[in-house]
Amino acid sequence: MIPISYYLMVSAILFIIGAIGVLLRRNALIVLMSLELMLNAVNLSFVAYARLLNDMGGHVFVFLSITVAAAEAAVGLAIILAIYRAKQTIDVDHLSLMRY
Amino acid sequence: MDGTDLLQGTAALVPHLTVITTGLVILVLDLFLTSRSRYMNEVVGLIGLVLAFALALGQAGDPRLLFSEMAIADNLAVFFHALFVLIAILTLLMSASYIRRENIVAGEYYALVLFATSGFMFVASAADLVTLFIAIETLSISTYILAGLHQDEQRSQEAAFKYFILGAFSSAILLYGIATVYGAQGHTSLVKLAEALGENDIPTMLIVGMGLIIVGLGFKVAVVPFHMWVPDVYDGAPTAITAFMSAGPKAAAFAAFLRVFFQGFASPALAQNWIPIFVVLAALTMILGNVVAITQESIKRMLAYSSIAHAGYAFVALVTLDQLGAASVLYYLVAYALMSLGAFGVLTTVAKRGERHYTFGDYAGLSSTNPLLAALMALFMFALAGFPPTSGFAGKFYIFSAAVQKGHYVLALIGVLTSVISVVYYARVVMMMYMREPDLSSSGPYVSATTGTLLGVTAAGTLFLGVFPGSVLRLAEYSVNLLFAS
Numbered sequence: 001m002i003p004i005s006y007y008l009m010v011s012a013i014l015f016i017i018g019a020i021g022v023l024l025r026r027n028a029l030i031v032l033m034s035l036e037l038m039l040n041a042v043n044l045s046f047v048a049y050a051r052l053l054n055d056m057g058g059h060v061f062v063f064l065s066i067t068v069a070a071a072e073a074a075v076g077l078a079i080i081l082a083i084y085r086a087k088q089t090i091d092v093d094h095l096s097l098m099r100y
Numbered sequence: 101m102d103g104t105d106l107l108q109g110t111a112a113l114v115p116h117l118t119v120i121t122t123g124l125v126i127l128v129l130d131l132f133l134t135s136r137s138r139y140m141n142e143v144v145g146l147i148g149l150v151l152a153f154a155l156a157l158g159q160a161g162d163p164r165l166l167f168s169e170m171a172i173a174d175n176l177a178v179f180f181h182a183l184f185v186l187i188a189i190l191t192l193l194m195s196a197s198y199i200r201r202e203n204i205v206a207g208e209y210y211a212l213v214l215f216a217t218s219g220f221m222f223v224a225s226a227a228d229l230v231t232l233f234i235a236i237e238t239l240s241i242s243t244y245i246l247a248g249l250h251q252d253e254q255r256s257q258e259a260a261f262k263y264f265i266l267g268a269f270s271s272a273i274l275l276y277g278i279a280t281v282y283g284a285q286g287h288t289s290l291v292k293l294a295e296a297l298g299e300n301d302i303p304t305m306l307i308v309g310m311g312l313i314i315v316g317l318g319f320k321v322a323v324v325p326f327h328m329w330v331p332d333v334y335d336g337a338p339t340a341i342t343a344f345m346s347a348g349p350k351a352a353a354f355a356a357f358l359r360v361f362f363q364g365f366a367s368p369a370l371a372q373n374w375i376p377i378f379v380v381l382a383a384l385t386m387i388l389g390n391v392v393a394i395t396q397e398s399i400k401r402m403l404a405y406s407s408i409a410h411a412g413y414a415f416v417a418l419v420t421l422d423q424l425g426a427a428s429v430l431y432y433l434v435a436y437a438l439m440s441l442g443a444f445g446v447l448t449t450v451a452k453r454g455e456r457h458y459t460f461g462d463y464a465g466l467s468s469t470n471p472l473l474a475a476l477m478a479l480f481m482f483a484l485a486g487f488p489p490t491s492g493f494a495g496k497f498y499i500f501s502a503a504v505q506k507g508h509y510v511l512a513l514i515g516v517l518t519s520v521i522s523v524v525y526y527a528r529v530v531m532m533m534y535m536r537e538p539d540l541s542s543s544g545p546y547v548s549a550t551t552g553t554l555l556g557v558t559a560a561g562t563l564f565l566g567v568f569p570g571s572v573l574r575l576a577e578y579s580v581n582l583l584f585a586s
Contacts, residue, residue, distance in 0.1 A: 008283075015276060022269055031265060038272035042279050049283035058282060061230055065275065068237045072268055075241050079248055079260045086254055095258045 007048035014041035028080045028090040032073065039069040109166035112173040115156040115181050116221045119188075122148025123214030130207025138206050142196050142550075145210045149189045149217075156181035156221075165227055169289055172227035179579040180224035180355050183434055184348060188217040190441045190554055191344040197548035198340045198448045204249050212249075213344065216242035220352040226359055229278045229288040236274070236320065239352055240267050243345055247337040259336025266319065266329040274316025280309030290364035307373055310365060314377060317360070320353035323415055324384040327408045334404035339451065342400065343444030346407045347437035354433055357418055358580075362426055371421055378419045383514050385412030390518040393525050400458040402525055403443060406484060409522060410436050416515055417499045420506045423580055428498035430576035435483075435491035435565050442558030443480040446473060449545040463529060465538025470545055474533045476559050481526040483562045486519045491565035498573065 014037060021034025043062045050058025084090050110117070125148070126141050133140055156178055163174030191213055199206055219239025226232040244267060248260025282288050284305035318326040334342045361374060389409030396402040414432045417425040450462060450473075467474040483490035496519060500512040547555070565572055 015272075018272070019269070022265065028261070035265070035268045035272065038269070039275065042272060042275045045276065045279040046282065049279065052283070053286045055286060057230075057288060061282075061288070064230065064234060068234065071241055072237070072264075072271075075244055076264050076268070079244065079257065079264055082248060082251075082257050083261055086257060092261075095261060 004048050004052045008045060011041045011045035011048065014038075014044065026091050026093055028083070028092050031092065032076045032080065035076070036069060036073060039065065039072075105166075105168075108164075109171065112159060112164065112166050113171070113225070115152045115159065115185075116218050116225070118148060118152040118155055119185070119214050119218040119221065122152070123211040123218070126214065127207060127211045130211075133207075138200075139196070141206045141210045142192055145192050145214060146189060148214070149185050149192070153182060153185040153189075156185060165291065169291055170228040170231050171222075171225045172291075173225060175579040176358070177224045179430055179576065180351070181221050183351055183430075183437065184217050184220040184224070187220075187344065187347045187351070187437050187441070188213060190437075190558065191340060191348075193550045193554040193557075194343060194441065194445050194448060195340040196550040198338070198551075202250060202338060203252060204338060205251075209246070209249055212242045212246050216246065216344075216348065220348055220355070223352045224355045224359075226356070227289065227291050229281065229290065229360075232290075232356055232359065233271075233275060233278055236352075236356065237271060239349055240271060240320070243267075243341075243349055246341045247333055247345070249341070250338040253336070253338075255336035256338060257336075259333045262329055263333040263337075270316050270319030270326070273312055273319075277309045277312025277314075277316055280305055280312060282309075284309060290359060293364045294366055302369055302373070306370075310370070310374060311377075313360060314374065314381075317353055317356055318381065320349060321357070321411050321415070322350070322408050323381045323411055324388045324408070327385070327388070330408055331401050331404045334407065335398065335401050339400070339444055339448045342404075343441050343448075346403070346440045346444070350407070350411060351433045351437060354414060354418075354429060358426060358429065361418065362421065362580075366421065375419050375421065378415065379508065379511055382412050382415040382419065383511060385409065385415060386514055386518040387412075390521045393522070396525070397460070398458045399460055399463070399529065400447065403440075403447075406522065406525070407440065409518065410440075410484070412518075413496060413499055413515060416503050416508070416511050419508055419511065420502045422502070422506065423577060424498070424505060425502040426580040427573060427576040428495070428502050430579060431498055431565075431569065431573050432495040434572055435495040435562070438558045438561040438565070439480050439483045439490075439492060442476065442555060442562065443484065445551055445554045445558065446477045446480065449473065449547050449551055460528060460532050462539075463532045464536035466533040466545075469538050470547075473545060473547060473555075476555050477533060478530045479559055479562060481529050483566070485523045485526040489563070489566045491562045491569070494566050494569035494573075498569075 018034045018038035018041060022031050025031050043065055046058045046062050080090055122145060126144055129144060130141060159173055160175055160178045163172060165172050199209055216239045219235050219242060222235035223232060226235055244260055244264040247263050248257050250256035284303045322330045386409055389405050389412055393402050393405035396405060414429055417429045483492040486492045486496045500515050503512045
């Protein structure tokens with residue numbers, strides 16, 4: 001058997017990679033992908049804990065979390081599309097109308 | 101689990117369901133409306149909200165757990181439901197003329213405001229971290245869209261994007277915190293968390309999870325150092341939505357803090373871990389919010405930083421973990437919602453179609469162009485600064501007395517000093533209105549009937565709460581009884 005701690009470590013690494021992606025990437029779509037990566041890392045963590053504790057709550061929560069992530073992705077894409085229509089770019093560095 | 105459990109649960113959630121149903125009705129109704137009958141959206145929304153208010157008040161009574169201990173119906177929830185529905189009603193009043201003027205699509209706007217309100221209400225009724233997360237996501241996603249609904253303004257889309265990215269980021273952190281708490285405890289129920297953590301020593305994972313939850317919820321409340329999104333988002337969003345965002349999600353996030361930390365993590369062994377963190381967060385927020393607000397040239401951004409500062413004041417009451425602290429938070433949220441909605445309401449009248457009109461100079465001489473409006477704005481500015489006899493003074497008084505009672509003298513001192521600093525930028529607005537010559541080339545601000553009603557209600561509320569604070573405070577104390585009963 002694979003120790004549960006391996007799953008938790010993978011989840012933590014994925015979460016950190018996603019967080020770095022959100023903070024450092026310039027393309028808005030890549031930022032959105034990194035956000036999804038963060039949410040899915042947490043889903044992996046939930047499933048691992050649910051297996052460890054032999055409890056169904058974690059598995060069920062993953063369903064709810066996936067649904068919420070899907071809704072969030074839809075809204076995020078709509079916002080990016082609105083920006084693209086107005087500015088013809090999705091480079092986040094160009095979103096600087098409000099600076100200070 | 102048989103049918104009666106489901107029936108009892110649904111009966112207690114009727115206010116939430118009313119708000120959601122009204123939102124859905126508006127979405128469908130909007131398909132059949134013409135531009136002349138567009139006002140029906142607003143009317144249906146208001147009717148639904150008034151009904152929800154009455155139903156929410158009818159839920160008062162003994163606390164009962166619903167839906168297999170995932171939701172709770174108690175007086176605290178009733179207080180928050182009444183507040184959220186009131187905020188929604190006032191936002192609808194403010195929006196009526198604003199969205200017509202700014203060419204914003206009416207149907208989705210009202211529906212989203214109602215869905216966000218239902219999200220707030222579910223946060224207040226949450227007895228489990230799962231319910232809390234879903235409710236926070238509901239309100240967040242609705243607000244992301246609302247911030248970007250001003251199609252003619254590029255700032256609005258930029259604000260929506262920034263809000264979305266940072267909001268989703270913080271939601272992911274919150275979710276990770278919930279996962280860690282789940283792993284440490286074996287369940288996500290706040291009620292069981294409170295019961296189980298009597299004397300045993302605390303697993304480290306639980307503290308890590310608690311820290312992540314503080315970060316996630318801290319973004320929503322906008323305490324420093326998680327406040328970076330507030331100025332840009334409040335500046336870019338449509339003004340009526342900025343008003344809604346400054347009152348609603350903030351109150352909902354404080355409801356989340358109360359449920360999670362005053363009910364879930366309330367045991368003394370755990371509390372000694374999170375109270376010092378809260379003290380530092382509150383101090384930083386008060387200092388930074390007030391100091392940076394002085395430098396702002398745009399009144400909308402100034403109000404955004406002031407909203408950060410006010411979140412700091414309310415946060416001071418959260419370190420006390422006693423009844424006066426919780427009651428003073430509730431009182432402050434009501435007072436701040438009224439003051440903030442009023443101030444932003446004045447902003448919507450002074451700004452004109454397409455032109456931003458948010459600099460201090462645009463308020464020059466308002467006392468001669470429209471003396472009543474200037475007087476109301478002066479009232480809101482003094483209330484936000486904390487002058488008696490307004491509700492702002494009473495709110496700060498209760499919060500700082502709660503802090504002093506528990507021995508947090510430094511925090512109360514910082515609060516008082518930063519309140520004095522805040523007078524600098526609030527008085528700037530009053531000075532502009534009363535001691536400068538007006539720009540007579542442009543026409544004066546136009547105050548529609550609905551906006552006038554909003555301004556009247558918020559001004560009356562601010563004064564009433566300031567002169568007679570006892571009524572609402574007693575109500576608040578009664579509401580938080582549950583948290584400290586046993």
